[in-house]
Amino acid sequence: MKEKDDIRLALLLFSICGVHFAVDTEQLTEIIEFNGANSSNLLRFHEIIDFGNLSVVYNAPTILSIKTLNNDSYRVIIDSMEEIADFSQNDIRLIPPLIEPFTLRCGIWGVLIRKGQMVLLLDFYRLLHEKPSRYVSSPEI
Secondary structure (H helix, E strand, O other): OOOOOOOEEEEEEEEEOOEEEEEEHHHEEEEEEOOOOOOOOEEEHHHHHOOOOOOOOOOOOEEEEEEOOOOOEEEEEEOOEEEEEEEEHHHEEEOOOOOHHHHHHOOEEEEEEEOOEEEEEEOHHHHHHHOOHHHOOOOOO
16 A cells, blocks of 8 residues: 555666666666767766776666756766666665765665665766766766
8 A cells, every 4th residue: 555655766777796776767868778889978887986996897788868957968878777666765765874975975875675685776966966077078988
């Protein structure tokens, strides 16, 4: 039974190097298959989040076009898009205050447990705001 105050979110779920992420579809304008094209304004997700020295391989690359609040746009290559699914806001846990300042700089604002796995919830608006401006107009990849 649906609770009266139950707010639903449509989340796009994806993973990279075994780490699961989700983003609210309201932040996206387009989802397209990556065809290997080079372009400015096209970023690889692992470079924004910084996976450190981990060797990242994109097995099923997909491009997400991200809306921005000031009508700029940027595109991010993700890997292994799983699905778009509907979730209750009640299923989401906010990041604990102890680590929140670090995670917010990475655009991570919450956690969802799905099928026994932790899914990190991303805010691409915050991620762009917290990162240097080089991500808005990046060199060709």
